[in-house]
Amino acid sequence: xxxxxxxxxxxxxxxxxxxxxxxxxxxxxxxxxxxxxxxxxxxxxxxxxxxxxxxxxxxxxxxxxxxxxxxxxxxxxxxxxxxxxxxxxxxxxxxxxxxxxxxxxxxxxxxxxxxxxxxxxxxxxxxxxxxxxxxxxxxxxxxxxxxxxxxxxxxxxxxxxxxxxxxxxxxxxxxxxxxxxxxxxxxxxxxxxxxxxxxx
Ligand SMILES: Nc1ncnc2c1ncn2[C@@H]1O[C@H](COP(=O)(O)OP(=O)(O)OP(=O)(O)O)[C@@H](O)[C@H]1O
Ligand SMILES: [Mg+2]
Numbered sequence: 408x409x410x411x412x413x414x415x416x417x418x419x420x421x422x423x424x425x426x427x428x429x430x431x432x433x434x435x436x437x438x439x440x441x442x443x444x445x446x447x448x449x450x451x452x453x454x455x456x457x458x459x460x461x462x463x464x465x466x467x468x469x470x471x472x473x474x475x476x477x478x479x480x481x482x483x484x485x486x487x488x489x490x491x492x493x494x495x496x497x498x499x500x501x502x503x504x505x506x507x508x509x510x511x512x513x514x515x516x517x518x519x520x521x522x523x524x525x526x527x528x529x530x531x532x533x534x535x536x537x538x539x540x541x542x543x544x545x546x547x548x549x550x551x552x553x554x555x556x557x558x559x560x561x562x563x564x565x566x567x568x569x570x571x572x573x574x575x576x577x578x579x580x581x582x583x584x585x586x587x588x589x590x591x592x593x594x595x596x597x598x599x600x601x602x603x604x605x606x607x
Contacts, residue, residue, distance in 0.1 A: 415423070428592045443570075444570070444589070445568070445570060446569030448490070448491050448569075450479075450480060450488035450490050451478075451488065451489045451490075451491075451494065452486065452487075452488065452489075453467055453487040453488075453489065455457050455489075455491070456479075456489040456497070457496060459494060460497055460498065460501065460511065460551065461510075461511075462501070468487070470500075471487060472496070476496060477492070477493040477496040477497060477498050477502065478492075479493055485562075491547075491548065494548065494550075497511075498511045498597070499512065501509075511550065512550055513549065513550050513551055514551050515552075524542065526542070527540045536559070536561075536563045536564050537567070539555065539564060540555070540564055540567040540568065543555040556580065
């Protein structure tokens with residue numbers, strides 16, 4: 408076999424292997440992140456709901472028996488299970504009779520500025536996104552209105568929130584590419600300002 412033939416064979420083998428590997432990676436990604444993949448948040452026990460709302464469990468039980476507020480799901484053991492939406496509905500109900508405004512529905516009042524929280528660490532893979540996601544979810548469960556924006560092409564924040572990152576990843580990549588290579592147009596700059604960064 409001539410040297411050229413041997414090189415040709417080697418190239419064919421390498422190409423076959425790389426195609427096989429690419430197909431395997433694609434199949435694995437498709438099974439892990441199907442386009443319609445979405446997680447749903449678990450329900451909260453009455454004890455957890457009471458802690459998050461800062462009320463007694465017995466008070467929540469009374470509201471339920473009186474037919475006030477949302478109807479939680481009943482487990483097989485006849486335990487009340489509240490969804491995140493139920494918690495929000497309870498907050499709105501409790502706020503109506505709160506001692507002072509914001510006891511149950513915290514957040515910005517007239518004239519308050521938007522609060523921006525940055526999670527920083529110069530080291531990669533040190534838990535910045537994980538911390539941001541937990542912080543965003545915890546604050547949302549405590550009744551705050553939270554906006555988490557994922558501008559990272561890795562899209563791990565998006566995945567942590569239960570959405571398939573495929574489409575978002577492209578959008579983020581486009582955004583970061585544009586912002587990295589040239590100054591964004593004035594319209595994009597002004598619309599980006601209030602967002603700032605909640606995750607990196
Ligand atoms: N407290 C923790 N305990 C154990 N593992 C953690 C903890 N926080 C994050 N991790 C894990 O560490 C890995 C990196 O976390 P994460 O993606 O949040 O880091 P990052 O700082 O955002 O990374 P990058 O610099 O790539 O954006 C993930 O696999 C995550 O599950
Ligand atoms: Mg990150």
